[in-house]
Amino acid sequence: MTGAAARLAAVKLAAASVAALIVLAGPAEACQCYPWSRDDVVARADVLVEGTVAVVTRVQRGQSQATIDVSRQEKGTPVTSITVLTPDSPASCGVDFRVAQRVVLAAVRDGPVWRTNLCMALALRPLPFIPNR
Numbered sequence: 001m002t003g004a005a006a007r008l009a010a011v012k013l014a015a016a017s018v019a020a021l022i023v024l025a026g027p028a029e030a031c032q033c034y035p036w037s038r039d040d041v042v043a044r045a046d047v048l049v050e051g052t053v054a055v056v057t058r059v060q061r062g063q064s065q066a067t068i069d070v071s072r073q074e075k076g077t078p079v080t081s082i083t084v085l086t087p088d089s090p091a092s093c094g095v096d097f098r099v100a101q102r103v104v105l106a107a108v109r110d111g112p113v114w115r116t117n118l119c120m121a122l123a124l125r126p127l128p129f130i131p132n133r
Contacts, residue, residue, distance in 0.1 A: 030091055031090060031092060031118055033093070034119065036119065036120070037123060038124060040123065041106050041120050041123040041124060042074070042075060042106065044106075045075060045076075045106035045107060045108060046075075046076055046107065046108050046109045046114075047075060047076030047077070047079070047106070047107050047109075048074040048105070048106050048124075049070045049072065049073045049074070049076070049079070049104075050073075050102070050103070050104045050105070051069050051071045051081075051082075051102075051103060052068065052071065052100060052102055052103070053066055053068055053097045054068065054069045054081070055099065056097045056098065058088055059085070062087060062089075063085050064085070064087070064088040064097065065084070065085055065086075066083070066084055066086065066097035067081055067083045068081060068082050068083075068084070068103060068105055070082060082107065084113075084114040084115060084116045085113050085114065085115050086115065086116050086117055086118075087117065090118055093117040094117065095117065095118055095121050103121075104121075104124045105121070105124075106123075106124055107120075
């Protein structure tokens with residue numbers, strides 16, 4: 001193989017390798033939420049509770065599970081605690097639960113499990129206090 005042919009073969013191999021990496025990597029994940037109002041989330045949710053995060057675990061690839069001890073319930077069948085699944089990263093719309101954190105939680109029933117996400121959580125946040133000037 002001549003020097004020019006060897007360089008061309010090396011360039012083709014490098015281009016094929018980069019193309020394979022791009023295809024294998026897939027698209028980057030980013031959470032994009034529809035601007036739901038609190039009323040929208042309450043209407044869509046099967047349960048709405050306030051409580052304290054008791055346990056957080058990673059249960060499977062891409063999913064975290066949190067158990068919340070319920071102190072107040074606004075919607076749904078009465079519960080004293082609820083365990084929910086959420087994507088394990090805010091980039092994929094997961095809620096970043098932390099033990100002892102106080103939360104207001106909306107969740108939907110998905111067969112035997114409860115699910116929630118960052119979009120639902122953001123809509124439930126109280127509006128920031130802005131003093132009159």
